[in-house]
Amino acid sequence: MTGKEEQFISEAFDTNWIAPVGPHIEGFEKEMALYLKAPGTVALSSGTAAIHLALDILGVTKGDVVFCSTLTFVASANPILYQEAEPVFIDSDPISWNMSPQALKRAFVQAEKDKKLPKAVIIVHLYGQSARMEELMEICKSYQVPVIEDAAESLGAGYKGIPTGTIGDFGIYSFNGNKMITTAGGGMLTAKKKSHLEKAKFLAQQAKDQADYYQHSVKGYNYRMSNILAGIGRAQLLALDERVEQKRFIYKRYEEALSTKGIEFMPEYEGSYSCRWLTVCTLPMDNNPQDVINNLQSHNIEARRVWKPLHLQPLFQNHNFYAHIPGNSTAEMLFDRGICLPSGTSLSGEEHRFVIETVKASLYEKSAQGAILSNL
Known part of the structure; x- marks a missing residue:
């Protein structure tokens, strides 16, 4: 408010x-x-x-x-x-x-x-x-x-x-x-x-x-x-423009801190201006979004999967769907790898840093486990 x-x-x-x-x-x-x-x-x-x-x-x-x-x-x-x-x-x-x-x-x-x-x-x-x-x-x-x-x-x-x-x-x-x-x-x-x-x-x-x-x-x-x-x-x-600035600032901090971890953020292509309602990204191929979400939840951090495509919903299972490339759905890929990070404008700087470090740790733990298994 x-x-x-x-x-x-x-x-x-x-x-x-x-x-x-x-x-x-x-x-x-x-x-x-x-x-x-x-x-x-x-x-x-x-x-x-x-x-x-x-x-x-x-x-x-x-x-x-x-x-x-x-x-x-x-x-x-x-x-x-x-x-x-x-x-x-x-x-x-x-x-x-x-x-x-x-x-x-x-x-x-x-x-x-x-x-x-x-x-x-x-x-x-x-x-x-x-x-x-x-x-x-x-x-x-x-x-x-x-x-x-x-x-x-x-x-x-x-x-x-x-x-x-x-x-x-x-x-x-x-x-x-x-x-x-x-x-x-x-x-x-x-x-x-x-x-x-x-x-x-x-x-x-x-x-x-x-x-x-x-x-x-x-x-x-x-x-x-x-x-x-x-x-x-x-x-x-009256506060909308300020909210947009806050949301974009939250996104920028995520982008600067996490891009080096193999995370790819939702693009802001040329000619567009995003209000960054949510900061959304895809995780590296060897990371399961649900595992990361569960780990964040264990630290009292709420994150979500991206929307499950409607053509995959039981409600719409009998309706037609046209893929970006036949046989290769972009929406399904985003659902398989995507995650929505905490983006509330009440997020303090300290809380934001904690979220970022916890995301990094979740990805690191996954990478470390993979490295251990590959050496067995």
């Missing part, structure tokens, strides 16, 4: 604006739109709700196909199932760790042959790093298929000077407890067309028609953010 949240929360209580309507919601939406240089935004209950609304507005329905990044959290793809549509998963590339333009192109070529182009493409900006939007957008535009940017993890990141989430037709953000800024739980939608923003707001408020009584002509949702949570978001937004 920044320390300024209480002021906004108190104002919400003092003015009795508690429900999902009120001045903080309007203020948060305007301030986010200004930060993003976007036409407008709609504050919602979650990033998942934002994806769901985007798919609904695009007319995605039963039997339709939606292409989606495979290396991501399940929330990126669950809304496809809400619409009874069919997800098709696209691999990562080694340059950005995000959606592979090569794999996306092959998926489109096959879809055209099958005469079943996707209704939308969901491109995820993973761990705070932008996808290769120029190449990906060029492909999608050539087939006239709209793009939804899942920028849940990348608020504060950019691509060629443009904020992530504002390049495609729709952009979504998450304010969950662990994101760049938080409203405890919440999300936001932005869109190129103001008509889409108006429809999103309409659908998110149970799709109430203009009438002197409650009348409903289409299916709606209860997806609006509360005025209290929007107040928290306004205070958090």
Whole structure:
């Protein structure tokens, strides 16, 4: 917390604006739109709700196909199932760790042959790093298929000077407890067309028609953010640039200390600017990420595996997947070797040094054990 949240929360209580309507919601939406240089935004209950609304507005329905990044959290793809549509998963590339333009192109070529182009493409900006939007957008535009940017993890990141989430037709953000800024739980939608923003707001408020009584002509949702949570978001937004600097500083210390141990960090390729939501890396080939995580846990340090690719999840086992190189999945390699290191902005210098030394020791112990076995 920044320390300024209480002021906004108190104002919400003092003015009795508690429900999902009120001045903080309007203020948060305007301030986010200004930060993003976007036409407008709609504050919602979650990033998942934002994806769901985007798919609904695009007319995605039963039997339709939606292409989606495979290396991501399940929330990126669950809304496809809400619409009874069919997800098709696209691999990562080694340059950005995000959606592979090569794999996306092959998926489109096959879809055209099958005469079943996707209704939308969901491109995820993973761990705070932008996808290769120029190449990906060029492909999608050539087939006239709209793009939804899942920028849940990348608020504060950019691509060629443009904020992530504002390049495609729709952009979504998450304010969950662990994101760049938080409203405890919440999300936001932005869109190129103001008509889409108006429809999103309409659908998110149970799709109430203009009438002197409650009348409903289409299916709606209860997806609006509360005025209290929007107040928290306004205070958090004031500190976003500082958070990005802190996250990038944390990453830099890891990179300087651990690159010599054979660790490779998530790239920040030319033209991109990562907010480094999490510091993520791959371990040397002879190290098992779970062994390192377990060793860190024994020292009361929490670390995680990278996202398990969605095409490997039991929920999606019967859905199509296009690899970066046929028979050679980048996402699977990253899952096999990847680890997310502690990246909280409350991490003290002493704690950070302890984490780094413990990671080094975990790798050293593995190397030492290997050396002993090879001499037996």
